[in-house]
Amino acid sequence: VGRGPAATLILVCAAVVVGYVVTMRSAFIAPHVKEQLPSAIVFIGTCTLTVLGSACMLCGHLCAQRATLSASAIAVECPFADATRSLVREAEALRVARIQPKCAEEPTVARCAGYRDTWEAVVLEAMESEFGCSTFCYSSLGLTPRTLFSKANYQVSCQMTLVRHLEGFLADVGNQMYYEGFMLVLCALGAAFFKVSSACAQTPARLLKSSSDLDYGATQPFVSYR
Incomplete structure (x- = not known):
């Protein structure tokens, strides 16, 4: 799945928080904004929610999509997929x-001669300990289940356990993030709509004055003394 969506979301959230604080401070300090401060606060809030919600939707969609594609590739072509070949x-x-x-007498293969602490070995050890499985893709290669970093010899395939984890956890997290972002954008649109509606519903003060109080010219109105 990669760290791209998560890193992007963290950077966007940090930028949104900094931008929100700076903008709100400027709105309270600027003299020409104080007269329209409520409208400025609503505008800043809606923009913040829109940017944050859009980022959540984008990152959530990427996370769910990559998790689903990775799970499908691991389940169907585990020994030959680019992501799992190494x-x-x-x-x-x-x-x-x-x-x-x-x-075979050692408790873990890490104590055996020739073992190298590579990235792939770290991933395999993490899957064995976290998922309680053994020998990655052994069902596809016809290998007997045998744990590498312990003597538990779990009968569960690490291949299908990883598939279930991708589909049931990572893809679900991505979908939840997407819908959370959608709700944030919806809240921003709702706030903007109510603000515009309230502004349109306000009756101008000049329309509340009676017609007798209006002065349409510099001269006095004509008065007949007959």
């Missing part, structure tokens, strides 16, 4: 090392 190679290399007589 993990499969590392899992196979560690499995070969694990079945060696000297390594």
Whole structure:
């Protein structure tokens, strides 16, 4: 899935908070804005909610889409997918090392000769400990389930466990983030609508004056003395 959507959302949230604080401070200080301060506050608030909601919608959509595509690729073509090919190679290399007589006696393959602490090895160890599974993509390669970093020898496939995690957690988080952003944008539109409606509903003060109080010229009105 990557860190792109999460990093983008964090940066946007930080920028929105800083921009909101600076703009609100300027609105309270500027003398020409004080006369229309309520309208300025509503405008700043709606803009803030719109930007924040749009960022949540975009990042949530990307997160859900990438999680769904990754889960589909892992479930269908785990040994050959671009995202999992390096993990499969590392899992196979560690499995070969694990079945060696000297390594089989160790509690973890990390203590065996030739072990390298690569990124793929760290991911495989994390999946085994977090998901309680064994041997990544072993069902696709016809391998016997065997844990690499413990002697638990779980019978659950790390492949399908990862698929369920992507579909049931990451994709769900992305969808929730998308709908949260949609609600923020909807709230901003609602606030703007009510502000415009209240402004249009206000009756100008000059229309409340009686016709006798209106002075249409510089001269006095004509008065007949007959």
